[in-house]
Amino acid sequence: MKKNTNVDKEILNKQNQHWENTFTKKSDMFGTEPSIPAQKATKIFKKEGKKELLELGGGQGRDTIFFAQNGFQVTVLDYCETGVETIKQKAQKMGLSESITAICHDVRKPLPFDDESFDCCYSHMLYCMALTTSELEFLSDEIRRVLKLGGLNVYTVRNTNDPDYGTGIHRGEDIYEVGEFVIHFFDKEKVDHLAKGFEIINIDEFEEGGLPRRLFRVTLKKE
Template sequence: MKKDKPIEKEILKKQCQHWENKFSNKTDMFGVEASVPAQKAARKFKKEGKNKILELGGGQGRDTIFFAQNGFEVYVLDYCKSGVEAINKKADKMNLSDSINVKCHDVRDPLPFSEEVFDACYSHMLYCMAFTTSELEFISDEIKRILKPNGLNIYTARNTNDADYGTGVHRGENMYEVGGFIVHFFSEEKVEHLAKGFKIIDINEFKEGGLPRKLFQVTLRKIDSN
């Protein structure tokens, strides 16, 4: 696949408004049931006693609500105001506001938290949004910064076995725009590249949705430098 196409960052930045429009026009765009990756992550978190969780790219909150219902203290960041509003409304309606703290934030900027305050970080398809590799490196470093020693980072990303990979409009690197959405498709090499400062516990391929989409669920542990 072509990898030398210039990256037009202004096009990538417009994805925020695209997602904002989608979330505003369709309540529960991805359904109300927790995703399979969230269920799997919750089991891992519980087994290891990880209680204070940071979720990046919470969307409209289907996984957020699930984590809170299962006893986790959940902090959530999403760059769409409509998503943040949806999560807050659901948390209030379900009496989960004490367990959920949600904020509008672009993860290309430093995470608004101190060092080593979270037991774990979780994100479902945030990594495969319209981020360049250098932006993903920054996000990975920020996650490492806010995690406690031996903290877990569990994320999912669509991979290069996906049927959409290489289709649509090439936006540079392994990014392709299909149906208005720009996706950064991951190879195992990309997972390994972004794991600096972490130990790779697991890279599990799974399918989701009607295409179906093909994704990796990656489980990383922060390396204790002490």
């Protein structure tokens, strides 16, 4: 797989503060209803009898709350303190504090969990944040480490058919800064590349939002 290593890491690192500022200004930036991918993932996880769920990049918790309401024990990570505090407040308000553990963590660092701690992992558009391919390789290995044998990883990512792909400012690899947000776009080759140690169950393409955004929903099983 080809790699352009000329990535502007300084720009990527500034995304943390940008998201902090955005979440502070907009308490429910993505709305309060659960995303369609979270609803579909819930059906998949329930069918497979999964209970212990790790959510990465929980944002302000719209999917986190939905998972907890559906009987999952949810551990959610986000690298924005504002998002984590919002999730904790929502969980307390809705009587879900015992079902949700929210932690501030940068997924470029090792996940703070023992091996084989979770039945399943979910993330909605985390993979297409300001992460380089090498950082995504590391993250994929970490997810595999903390999943139990047969554990599922469901993630969504904007793909190279998306209208925003190739627009804005190129920041290296398939990474573009569009309207101050840095986005890493995926093709199927990258999905295959990051699936090392997993069986690919499905790669579904779907649309979301007003553009519309075009995404892959990837379902992996730990081998």
